[in-house]
Amino acid sequence: MVDFDLIKKLIKILEEADITGLAVEEGGMKIEIRKDKSGVVVSNMPGQGASHCGPQVAEAPRAEEAEEAGMTPIVSPMVGTFYRSPSPDSPAYVDVGDDVKAGKVVCIVEAMKLFNEIESEVSGKVAKILVENGQPVEYGQKLFLVKKD
Numbered sequence: 001m002v003d004f005d006l007i008k009k010l011i012k013i014l015e016e017a018d019i020t021g022l023a024v025e026e027g028g029m030k031i032e033i034r035k036d037k038s039g040v041v042v043s044n045m046p047g048q049g050a051s052h053c054g055p056q057v058a059e060a061p062r063a064e065e066a067e068e069a070g071m072t073p074i075v076s077p078m079v080g081t082f083y084r085s086p087s088p089d090s091p092a093y094v095d096v097g098d099d100v101k102a103g104k105v106v107c108i109v110e111a112m113k114l115f116n117e118i119e120s121e122v123s124g125k126v127a128k129i130l131v132e133n134g135q136p137v138e139y140g141q142k143l144f145l146v147k148k149d
Contacts, residue, residue, distance in 0.1 A: 082132075083133060120144075
């Protein structure tokens with residue numbers, strides 16, 4: 001069971017401290033909270049081991065981050081399930097290499113039985129699809145990388 005009071009306290013600590021993230025493991029549950037450009041992100045996953053709380057150490061940029069340099073992400077505006085096409089037997093809205101214009105539908109995110117069309121906010125060429133069809137996505141999660149024209 002998620003302890004929302006604990007999460008609120010951890011977010012407050014993160015906002016007030018000069019750290020980028022922290023993690024707590026308790027009762028088989030691990031809660032990770034980190035700051036990024038879009039704000040505070042909370043991750044909740046099954047954990048193992050004793051209770052732990054401490055600052056995250058910033059890692060060197062990964063190969064994926066270097067690859068993303070110069071690309072513009074299309075992010076999920078909500079929590080839900082990612083779908084590349086309007087139905088299982090329909091073609092995907094976009095594939096790698098396709099040109100997109102601002103306002104073009106690139107995918108669907110299903111949230112609470114509602115299918116929300118996600119539109120590109122940029123024009124360019126789809127360079128990478130970051131999520132598998134049918135996978136859950138979080139608010140602010142990168143879905144596509146677009147190389148702007």
